[in-house]
Amino acid sequence: MAQNGSAPVWWKDAVIYQIYPRSFADSNGDGIGDLPGIISHMPYLERLGVDALWISPCFQSPQGDAGYDISDYRKIDPLFGTVADYEALIKEAHDHGLRIIADMVPNHTSDQHVWFKEALASEPGSAARERYLFRDGKGKDGCEPPNNWQSVFGGIAWTQEPERKDGKPRQWYLHLFDSCQPDLNWDNPEVRTEFESVLRFWLDRGVDGFRIDVAHGLIKEKGLPPYTERATMVGEDDDKTPSNAPMWDRDGVHEIYRAWHKLLASYPGDRMLVAEAWVKPLSRLARYVRPDEMQQTFNFDYLLCRWNAAKYREIITDSLEAMHEVGAITAWVMSNHDTVRHASRLGLKDAGARPQGIDAAHEQPDEALGLRRARAVIFMTLGLPGSATLYQGEELGLPDHTKLDRKYRQDPAFFRTDGKEIGRDGCRIPLPWKADGPSLGFNETGELWLPQPEQYKNYAVAVEEKDPDSPLALYRSLLAHRKAFSLGLGALEWAPERKDVVEFCNGPVRVILNCGDKEVTLPEGEILVASHAIEKPGFLPANAAVWMTEKAE
Incomplete structure (x- = not known):
């Protein structure tokens, strides 16, 4: 890490651009974005004026949850390319003055991971099962779940293993998300050793940091005590994030991140960790960015704020004070791959509310008003000291696809709640690069893993490139001024x-x-x-x- 008196470390004021690979750019025409597609648009990203690229998961995965169910952490899924492609991406980014932040998913693996296959093939109490959270069931013959925990995606957070060949009672495994995502047992030293090895694998290939998925969820309360509320990460209202849930924000997670901090500090170049931690209050969130832990944690209180000046002032003040107490910067964010895009949220009657997806049966945002407010709010976000994270397409003013037909939906939350939650597909639509063509320039074939709404042609990069008043032109201007005035390092x-x-x-x-x-x-x-x-x-x-x-x- 940088020493006293040297130049500020890059992440203290970085503007980070989140790339959702399957929706950024498709080089081979199969309908899913890939690593070569990202590489081909590196000049666009450099010209935008961001400092780093956060690449959402592209590791080997059955894609049960769009890549957040990883079956091999050292391989790239063929949908996206190869390890060589990832190495080429890192080099190309570095050549354009950009850093690369990989998305690490340590709370759970895929049920197709070799470890989980070994666990299912092993006896209860075996070393293979101890890598996960297997438990005996309750009731007659263990046919009831071990406790009442509910999944973030809806339904019970336990699944009973398949019938055993020996006819013995079947155990249950915990999955705070989908059943294809079994939770790891982070009290097991073997799990910790393996993930430190995985981090080294990608650090050795030049990544500049990691975004840690579900950073607050790795350690569970001893004994897995009953909990009657759903294990939601965050609800439509910002007061639904539980502060006492036994599956979230346990003190033991900090030991893990202190070890990771030391690991990253052993590499040159100021490598960094950024936490996805839906934690309240801010004083608890600040614990993740103490000097010997992570470098950043997304400010979700800011993302969740309604369109209200007094609330903004309060959240900004409280956030800066909480992070200052531990000597950390604040990382501001307005949208990501898990939330309705803020250009749509700010066009709702309850402006800034965070519904769990929007479809044709819901209130439709005022598109013009939402865009007007989205153009305005970025002035505040980029004007604040600290770091900021942008979600791909927000620089174009993209709205959600709020009328996506249910037949196209792929989010596990949609299926696990029987459609009661619309889910996150609407914010994950492939980007429009051109105003014409069957896929608006996303590829040359017209294949799309999710269909684009008609109005996306108005937001295409090629259209906005020609318009000096476009959202893209506005973002470029603001990012250039932000850098010129060193606003991220200001006060x-x-x-x-x-x-x-x-x-x-x-x-x-x-x-x-x-x-x-x-x-x-x-x-x-x-x-x-x-x-x-x-x-x-x-x-x-x-x-x-x-x-x-x-x-x-």
Whole structure:
């Protein structure tokens, strides 16, 4: 890690761009994006102005949960390419000045992982079974689950193993997600040793860090005590994340990350870890980024915030204070592959709410209003000190596919809840690169693993490249100014509060976001960038934002 007096480590102010490989770009025409597709668009990513690419899982997988069910952590799934392709991706990214963050999934494996196959072939109590969380069932002949835990994806969090050849009672295995994703037993030293080896495998190939999936879930409460609530990561409302659930945020996880911190510190180049940890309160979340643990943790309180200036001010203040207590930066995020895109969420009547997917039977967002607010909110996100993570397509202003027919849905949450939860497919639609063609430039064949909505042609990269007022042009401008003014390394100073307004200074830049439906006055100064045309001098329109500097003498 960088020593005192040297240049700041790269991740402290990095803007990270999440790539969901199967939906980014398809080079071979099979309908699923791949690593060569990412490589082919590296100039686009460099020009955008981001600093690092987070690559969602592309390891070998049966794809029961779109790659988050991994059967071999040292291989790339043929859908996406090869290990050589991943190495080429790392090199190409580095040649373009970009870092690579791999997505690591340590809470569970696929049920097709060699370890789980060995477990099913072994006796209860065997070393192979101790890698997972097998338990005897309750009731007559053990035919009832060991406890009442429920899956994040709906239904019971236990599945009984297949019939045994010896006719003995069948055990049950825990899966906090889908039944094809058995949870690992992180109290087992063999599991810890194996994952340190996996991390080294990819570090040796040049990755700059890891995003840790379900970082708060690896350790379970001893004895797996009963818990009546569903083991949800986060609900539609931000108060549904449990703080006392026996499967989340147990103190033992921190020992794992301290060991990983030491491992990464043994490599050159300031390697980093970023946690996906849906944890409350912020003081508990901050524990994941203490000096000897991870470097970042996504700020989901910020993602979940409604379109409300007072709430934004509160969450920003509380977040900066909580992270400052442990000497950490805050990592801001508005969308990812698990949430309805914020351009759609901000167009709902309850602007900023986080429904578990949207389909034709639900309220349809106001697309124009959602885009207007999405253009405005990025001024706040990129104007804050710390790091920021963007989700592929948000720089185009992409909305969710909110009318995707149910016959196309693939999210396990949709099936495990019998369709009560629409799921995450709507935010995972393949990107539009061109305004024409059967797949809008995603590939040359027209094959698509999920269909694109008609309006995506209006958001295509080729269309926005020609429009100086497009969301893409806006993102490029903001990212360039952010870097020029070192806003990520700056400090926030609040302006006096005004109703419906978020206003602060970060160095020489004044950030003003108007969340209200009426115009507000602007202070004296020069406008650097505006989310929308300032038609009335001295006034910021409704649902708009600006970056300003003091007027030159």
